[in-house]
Amino acid sequence: MSSRGQIGKALSGFYYVNLEDGGVLTCRARGKFRKEGLAPLVGDWVEVRETEPGSGMVWEIEPRRNAFQRPAVANIDQMVVIASAAIPVTDPFLIDRVTAIAALKGCGVVICVNKCDLQPGQDLADIYRRAGFPVVMASAETGKGIPALREMLAGKLSAFTGNSGVGKSSILNAIESGFALQVADVSEKLGRGRHTTRHVELYRLSCGGSVIDTPGFSSFEEAELGLALKERLPETFLEFRPYLAECRFVGCSHTREKGCAVLAAVKEGSIPRSRHESYLRLYRELKELRSWNQRENT
Ligand SMILES: Nc1nc2c(ncn2[C@@H]2O[C@H](COP(=O)(O)OP(=O)(O)OP(=O)(O)O)[C@@H](O)[C@H]2O)c(=O)[nH]1
Ligand SMILES: [Mg+2]
Numbered sequence: 001m002s003s004r005g006q007i008g009k010a011l012s013g014f015y016y017v018n019l020e021d022g023g024v025l026t027c028r029a030r031g032k033f034r035k036e037g038l039a040p041l042v043g044d045w046v047e048v049r050e051t052e053p054g055s056g057m058v059w060e061i062e063p064r065r066n067a068f069q070r071p072a073v074a075n076i077d078q079m080v081v082i083a084s085a086a087i088p089v090t091d092p093f094l095i096d097r098v099t100a101i102a103a104l105k106g107c108g109v110v111i112c113v114n115k116c117d118l119q120p121g122q123d124l125a126d127i128y129r130r131a132g133f134p135v136v137m138a139s140a141e142t143g144k145g146i147p148a149l150r151e152m153l154a155g156k157l158s159a160f161t162g163n164s165g166v167g168k169s170s171i172l173n174a175i176e177s178g179f180a181l182q183v184a185d186v187s188e189k190l191g192r193g194r195h196t197t198r199h200v201e202l203y204r205l206s207c208g209g210s211v212i213d214t215p216g217f218s219s220f221e222e223a224e225l226g227l228a229l230k231e232r233l234p235e236t237f238l239e240f241r242p243y244l245a246e247c248r249f250v251g252c253s254h255t256r257e258k259g260c261a262v263l264a265a266v267k268e269g270s271i272p273r274s275r276h277e278s279y280l281r282l283y284r285e286l287k288e289l290r291s292w293n294q295r296e297n298t
């Protein structure tokens with residue numbers, strides 16, 4: 001018998017599919033996906049076939065709205081980047097990597113500066129407000145910003161991402177006390193989190209919509225970058241867009257050219273300098289890419 005559902009959890013080769021008619025079916029993926037180099041992802045809508053009571057196979061994956069490798073999720077309406085100005089401090093470059101890939105894939109982004117009770121994080125918030133992103137200042141500890149965040153999540157599929165220990169799971173617990181997700185202290189000595197969340201899992205919100213908790217990035221981790229991003233990098237920095245047609249030279253790389261409107265906007269303060277620095281870093285990394293060693297789908 002076949003039915004439809006959405007993958008809610010992926011763990012050790014098993015996919016836990018939330019069936020449309022209720023209940024969860026524990027599935028293996030059909031062999032053909034591996035041959036095609038296609039992995040089912042949390043957020044995927046799938047056709048499943050029950051092979052014995054309670055377990056079955058992921059039979060078909062419905063066409064995706066988008067798919068991400070890191071975190072490994074699909075059909076995302078918005079990435080919620082949790083950041084922190086307290087330990088573990090978020091490197092803006094990590095945020096800018098996410099915003100660029102999200103823009104490439106037509107996915108919204110919300111920036112949430114957490115741990116405001118420890119460090120207000122005003123500088124971080126300013127960068128992203130000026131770049132045009134919705135920004136929420138929050139504290140999972142005091143509850144600040146939680147109602148605003150809840151409102152932004154309603155009715156959508158959101159994936160939480162950010163470096164380990166910034167409080168992704170804590171924020172989700174504050175949004176919905178019933179979640180009771182595991183959280184753990186950060187290492188003060190090393191200044192980073194302990195990778196408490198180990199798998200990707202989707203949770204339904206009582207206000208409608210769903211959220212996906214994901215394992216945190218380590219601060220030095222390099223997410224894969226693809227050729228698609230290489231071709232379209234300038235436009236994935238949304239606040240650069242109004243200037244892109246104003247540069248003196250066609251094909252301007254916006255890195256050092258005379259008459260570059262993007263550089264002028266940075267100088268004059270309309271584009272945050274740290275965003276342009278991230279652009280330069282990504283530009284240099286992507287320059288190294290060659291078609292033969294890169295997957296197309298990032
Ligand atoms: N003071 C304060 N502590 C917080 C806040 N949010 C989270 N924490 C603490 O930060 C630590 C890490 O929180 P987690 O929710 O486990 O962080 P995470 O982002 O889910 O981490 P990973 O699962 O490793 O990616 C815990 O000790 C939390 O209690 C906050 O707003 N204020
Ligand atoms: Mg966590």
Ligand SMILES: [Zn+2]
Pocket residue numbers: 247252253254255257259260261262263
């Ligand atoms: Zn330019």
